[in-house]
Amino acid sequence: LWVTGKDIYVSSDHLSSGSVLYDDLGLAKPKLVEELSKTGTVSWNQVSLEKFAQMDADYLFxxxxRGVSKDELLKDPVWANIPAVKEGHVYEFDDHSSWLYSGTIANTQIIDDVLSNVVK
Structure with a gap:
């Protein structure tokens, strides 16, 4: 996820960090990601808060x-029913991280980020 201002964007399942998460690392694709990826033509697809509330992800990256902490974001009731939030599987990265980019170095850093946070 990319959170900017009041907007939420979801990575396409076959571009940018989505390709790393779902193709390289084999994480399960949330239904919302599959749906947006079918019609989206960009790496990051904007999603409404109402639609985002249906996210069935096991992990959120x-x-x-936005300049608001992860803890502040998670106080919003829309986030409360997302499985990743319920299980405490929410990981935050700043906008200078590799998650907004693609390429060998960026993809390797994304893999390292996932492994260092998820695999304990």
Whole structure:
């Protein structure tokens, strides 16, 4: 996820960090990601808050360009029913991280970020 201002963007399942998460690392694709990826033509697809509330992700990786902490974001009741939030599987990265980019170095850093946070 990329959170900017009041907007939430979801990575396409076959571009940018989505390709790393779902193709390289084999994480399960949330239904919302599959749906947006079918019609989206960009790496990051904007999603409404109402639609985001349907996210069925086991893990959330947030690129936060909003200037509000992860804890502040998670106080919003819309986030409460998302499985990743319920299980405490929400990880935050700043907007200078590799998550907004693609290429060998960026993809390797994304893999390292996931492994260092998820695999304990």
């Amino acid at each position: 947030i690129v936060n360009s």
